[in-house]
Amino acid sequence: MPDTISAEAMAESTAETLGALLRKPDVRDAVVHHGSSDQVWTTVVAAGWGEVLLAEPHGGLGLDVDVLGAVLTVAGRFLVPGPVLPHTVVLPLIANAAEDTARKIVTDPSNVRARIAFADVAAANHADDRAPVLDEGSLRGTVRLVRDGGDADRFVVVAQRGSELALVLVPATAPGVTVDRQEGLDVAARYATLHFDDVSELSVLVPAATGLVNRIRDTWRLMLACRLAGASRHLLDAAVAYAKERRQFGKPIGSFQAVQHLLADMAADVLALEALCADTVEAVTARPERLPLEAAVAKAAAARTARSVGEGALQVHGGIAFTREHDVHRWFLSALSMQGEYGDEADLAASVGRLLLGGGEAPWS
Template identity: 30%
Template sequence: MDFRITEDRAALVDSVRDYLAGVHGVERLRALDADGSARSDELRQGLTEMGLRGLLVPEAQGGLGLSLVDAALIAVELGRAAVAEPLVDGAFVAVPLLIAAGGQEALLGAIATGDAQVALQHPVNGWVADFDGATHLIADRDGRLLLDAASARGVALDSVDPLRRLNAPVAAKGDDIGASDALLDHAALFAAAQGVGLAEAMLAQATDYAKVRTQFGQPIGSFQAVKHHLASAAVAIEFARPLLLRAALALEQGLASAPVHVSHAKLAAADLAWSVGEAAIQVHGAMGYTYEVDLHFWMKRAWALAGAWGDRAFHLARIDAAVIGGSLPIGPAHSFA
């Protein structure tokens, strides 16, 4: 079994990373925060032109027809750049649900071209992200998915993340497009993917700072205590990435164990982003607690996503139920089943 990322996938990830590094640096983040828009028309258009809105849309509807693994890898890069544009919900989560529902070819094509934006609503969340700019809403109601034209508008809510735009849930009135089981799992998967990217970015910022901040005449990165913090963070990232890819592949293949793999990935990514953020603050010292330090954009996104699509207790309970209940055998003999 070959677990390596293929050259084509690596090239796609690199191209997205390079693009985001050029157009979505910390200067852009601070500008979006300062003007209150939290969104960039330039970035939205760029993501569309790169084909990322149609990444999972079938080729027949004008998309690229790629896989959930590809989308998960791109979501990592979106987290690394702290992109707040609702690409993940509207394209990576919504599209597989619409494909499974069938009969949504026109909407899929509109998503690929950027003419449609889908928001998501689930009882596990007390909010709907980016509902104010959505043309459609997919809502979970009593275990069924409803596709609404998003005619109603919820009350705006505040978020710990200044670049997240949230609304209160609304009463959806749409067409029944199937069972809702997949909504939570797809959304939690991509929240986990962004968490891994956020952790990678925070580790990079802490490492760069440790190289230039001096104490007692030498860079603080030379001190063993700082090295241990950063090394532990790097190891945690390497442990979380395989869990994310396993969950993406299990979900794509429709395995019965997919939900627990998603919960494992979400739990690992949330814990990872939280702990790396904490270590990065410690490396920055007292100034790490100030909003003038760029780290806060990534750290606050990590806090917001930690409670999105099921908090730590929710996903830990799913894992406990599967392992203790016996539906997910553990041990070396079952690792690669």
Template identity: 30%
Template sequence: MRFAFTDDQKMLRDTVREVLQRECPPEVVRAAWEGRHEGAKAVWSTLAETGLMGMTASEEAGGMAMTALDLVLPLEETGYAAWPAPIVDTVAVGIPLLEAAGTEEQKERWLPAAVAGRIRIVLSFEGQDVVAHAASSDLLIAERDGAAFCVPMAEVTVVPEQSVDRSRDLGRVSFDVGPRSRMRQDIDAGALLSLARDRAALGTAARLIGLSRRMLDMAVQYAKDREQFGKPIGTQQAVKHRLANALIEQEFARPLVYRAAWCLATSAPEAPTAVSLAKIYAGQAAQFVAKQALQVHGAIGYTIEYDLHMWMKRAWALAAAHGDAAHHRERIGRQIL
């Protein structure tokens, strides 16, 4: 079997890429680091106009009924740009979960706004009460004691937390667990929440692939531009080896992410294992590429004034998000033994 993305899937990727190249330069990421999120929110509005926010909603809900396989390339592009926004929480996980598990009242209030891109959703799974972008979002979907809750952020207490990536705006969330915010109880919440966790891990893996690509591109360009002894440092064999090894790590991880997206899109029985493999290798690749890119740049790569550090710190943060490598290795072990 020959696997390839369709022309429509690649066209959607190109549309997202063009918007991010135009509206999410490093200055927007840097502004988010400084607590100024206007630029990132403007990108959200522009992408909402393309229909990206409604990709995973059903046609009845005003969306396009697309799958994880359709979404994986656009998410990769958001990683490449290091766009500081809860795109995975909202589009890959939040909207499908709200549509499947929300009460009629919850869906009427929140689903059309989410599909249109007027609100941002964040997630808090069991044991994960530290949430990225909590203070700048509108709705929290949370798992507590095996049940799902849909809580307006106005009713959530958010205590700011420090993060290695300051553009992610971490906060520890808490709320009153009550019947008004509880989502439907006449469904298999455990199965839906398990699927939601897989979608979150896959979306994060896709963003990590994008981050790896960008860091490698930065390192290659620097190796071409930086000269020592009258010639670019990229002509040195040791530098070439670092860059080649980084490319190998990235290219090995990428098909695992695409395979996991296909497994989720087709409800393949091996989907949980495929997702865990994708998250492990995408995280490892991003961390390896970050290390090699920093070595190529030298000390300047870690300075606050240079853009590379923002991509490296995003990679470190996302490698741990929705399960680090140790978590997913243990998960694979439970699935296959």
């Protein structure tokens, strides 16, 4: 299929470019110590990741989630920093669904190049949180733990507008916006809690967007699964390489049966997750109506697998992997940070069960 070929080609090209870039000492230092890299972000924008889901009439490639899933798997393998998901999922889906004025805003080159964070209370998975309120052109409320919110130029905010959800674009420098930066587990992301105090400098992108917001959340959840599959692959490869090199009692530790069993279990889990993600993006491409269920299943499996494989990689490496600068430590913490985003495996498994048994809609719908 053309899309499948495009997915492989784009993923291969992306892997080559990012691999060479992230091996540079200055780029690695920026990611490890600052959680971002201008060079990496410029490369991501230039590679056209944000154009994959964007419809052709609006200047995009008009492809589907199978292609984007392949790209996001590569992003997980290389722990790519920056607001990748807002630019590859949120902005294209808004542009595809919005009216002309809003579409021009989100596809404007200044917004494509900017760092845009997605401020959605549902991402943090706290049941008591309520979306900021948009009333008479003014935005009020708080969104906690916004991924990439710490160095964002603009925010796409999910706001309550009467009985509907709306999507609003807010500059980070707008009067009434307060950005409280937070330390997070993921060294490749800059978190923040955002406070909106009667913010009126904003653009309403989609005034009645409940259906679109749910689609964004489900697509984001599926792409998180792909990122976690890529991260799991990196952790497995790192553990295998270390087991071949590290010697004890005059032998590589990979020759010990206990290590071999551990690596075999990790490999089985990673292969199963990669197959699940590949099958899921194909299923969703063929039957888009299955996105909520399929995305929930994939994300639940990915969260569980990434944590398990990360713990195995730590065991293989021993104490050296617990230092913050070590790759295994950074990839594992990144995987843990994504575990609860839009639902951890326990929440999603319960929701999937209710959906399959016909017990009502998922809580994110």
